[in-house]
Amino acid sequence: MSANNQMDVTVILNIAVEAGKDILSVYETDFSVENKQDDSPLTLADRKSHIKIVEGLEQHYPNIPILSEEGKHQSYSERKEWDYAWVVDPLDGTKEFVKRNGEFTVNIALIKDGTPILGVIYAPVLDVAYVGEQGQGAYKVENVLEKVNKQIPLEDIGIALPIKEERDYCSVVASRSHLSKETEEYIETLKEKHGKVELTSAGSSLKLCLVAEGKADVYPRFAPTMEWDTAAGQAVVECAGGKVVTTDTNEPLKYNKENLLNPWFIVAFKSFNY
Missing domain, CATH: 3.40.190.80 (D-Maltodextrin-Binding Protein; domain 2)
Structure with missing residues (x-):
């Protein structure tokens, strides 16, 4: 299967944005915080984002398995047979989410034989996304909500990375x-x-x-x-x-x-x- 040839990165970005909306629906409430076995925090936002991402990926790419922080982790004997897989963090930076400082993201990556070949990161509070696709470069997209559903090519809505900065430190x-x-x-x-x-x-x-x-x-x-x-x-x-x-x-x-x-x-x- 040549998965990355069939990928539409704007579809992945859209899934991340929809997950971000679910996260914000919790962020703006008086949410509770649980602790997982490793003492890391878990909120309703983590769960809602996980469900939205899994539903979106399975709808568009049903043949690619998903490895999500909040999902069931298959045994290595099964996973090692995977050529392609999604690697997902539905809410990266739950500690920042709990602190309400806005510095948390939705992370969706496609890996091939252990190497990331596509990545989408969306910061819902900042409404900023970073997108990279092997052979297509990397982009920063600002004001994502205004742009994501307009079927505009990424290079027309994003800023190519890196953005050169001169500094003496x-x-x-x-x-x-x-x-x-x-x-x-x-x-x-x-x-x-x-x-x-x-x-x-x-x-x-x-x-x-x-x-x-x-x-x-x-x-x-x-x-x-x-x-x-x-x-x-x-x-x-x-x-x-x-x-x-x-x-x-x-x-x-x-x-x-x-x-x-x-x-x-x-x-x-x-x-x-x-």
């Missing part, structure tokens, strides 16, 4: 909720290499998007993440010309592994000395 983006000691130590090494370093904190997959956009030079992640946290962002970064590589092998992150936990990684453009 190294811009580092790091997790707002998960800044580890190892990350702080790494930032110190960047100061030795690059001199002035400015740190920006952000939630969810927006950190990868800031590198893809060119607003940040590097995103080091020396703390736990899962595959659904990064798959869509990696697609956007790589389609913009950047890379998402592990700290131990310097190889790209892979997906649909037996263990769905990511190793530590660094996100940057190829020319950056990290």
Whole structure:
């Protein structure tokens, strides 16, 4: 099956937007918060978004399996037979959602043989999307709700990434909720290499998007993440010309592994000395 040849990225973007609407319907209420077994937060918004995304993907692409944070995870013996799969985080940045700071996203990625080949990230509060498709480049789309249903080609409604920015310092983006000691130590090494370093904190997959956009030079992640946290962002970064590589092998992150936990990684453009 040549899945990506049949993909319409605007369909995926539309699914993400509809999921975002369901998230906002909860965001604007006095919602309750549960804790999952790993102590990470879970809300009605996570569940509603998961249902909307699964319904949309199964309607348009019924033959492609779905690996979602909030779904049932098939055994590796079954998953390892998959050529293509969706990797989905229905609400990435639930901690940011609970804090009501707007820095949360809907993440939908298509992987082929463990490599992300399409990624859609939608930030409902910001009404901004980042989209990457192998061979088609990466784009930032603002005011998405005005544009998503008009059947306009992505290159006509989006801004091609990266957007070049001139600066005389190294811009580092790091997790707002998960800044580890190892990350702080790494930032110190960047100061030795690059001199002035400015740190920006952000939630969810927006950190990868800031590198893809060119607003940040590097995103080091020396703390736990899962595959659904990064798959869509990696697609956007790589389609913009950047890379998402592990700290131990310097190889790209892979997906649909037996263990769905990511190793530590660094996100940057190829020319950056990290």
